[in-house]
Amino acid sequence: MEAFNDLQQLWLSTSVKALPHSGELLKTIRAHRRKAMLTSAAAMAFGIVLLAVMVWVLFAYKSAYITTRIGEACLLLAIGIFLAAKFTIFKKALNSSSYSNANFLKALKDDQLSLLTSLKRMQGIGFAFASSGLLLYVYEEAAKNSHVVLALSLVAAWLALNWFVVRPFALRRRLKKDAEAIQRIEQIINQL
């Protein structure tokens, strides 16, 4: 296979001058790491602060209505779901580095498919808890101020906007992106 040896020599003659120096790369890596950690920490911190505020409200605010307590519990559950989802994604990313290409692609496809179903389900459950929690929570305060209908209508309108406009739009965009990724992964799996 002399001709192939020539091809190999040709291949190895590729200029690698364009590659950054290891020091430069380390700088990029540190910046990348800082950014990734900040984004992840910010999302987790937001969830934890929200959880702490809700727990504080639970003890500090002496509600007279049982609906307020149920509302608080619903909101706590919604925050719990948000934090659990974030943690699951983080854990999966950590375990994905040692597969062979074929296993990695299969795991990636399975993950993406399960993410689609669980994303829809988790978002639905989380949003249902958050919405009913918020409505029940504001009910007591609104009832005391004799603006119960107006306050509840405003909250309900805001929730409806999120549920019927924002959520379907975000979900459609996500589904489209994931469907493209799955299609591409399948195409590569079929070659193996």
Place this chain on the structure above:
Amino acid sequence: MKFEEIYQQYAPGVFRLCMGYVNNHEQARDLTQDTFIAVWKYLPSFRNESKLSTWIYRIASNNCFTAVEKAKRFVLTDFPENLAFEPDSSKEQQLQFLYKCISELPETERIIISLVLEDVHQEEIASIVGLSYVNTRMKIHRIKEKLAKKFKNNGSF
């Protein structure tokens, strides 16, 4: 082994592998960079279950496969049978022709032949891509034939 040493030793090979996949210097450099970001990130969890080179090439090829956004810009066509080629062209043109031929292969074949050209053992390639040794050998043989024939037909070797 220090990260700097790993980078010095494997970055050229990873860069050529990515070049074989994308046939574009800038994208290959970005993919190489992404690979070593992942290597740096996961190096503490590397448990020597495979060779370091196997692990790095695995990350690099997975990175290539999953670069979906970038992939949209790569045009995948069938391997051309009659590509124009100047018999007395320079080495650089021959190299470009080699990359062009490789980039027109299906994605997994691009990775496999790039690893062969990097002189990675066939058992290691099988372990990287996740195919059986026999299947990998067969694929390598076919791709080699395709490439050699292409170069011969065009009067290069």
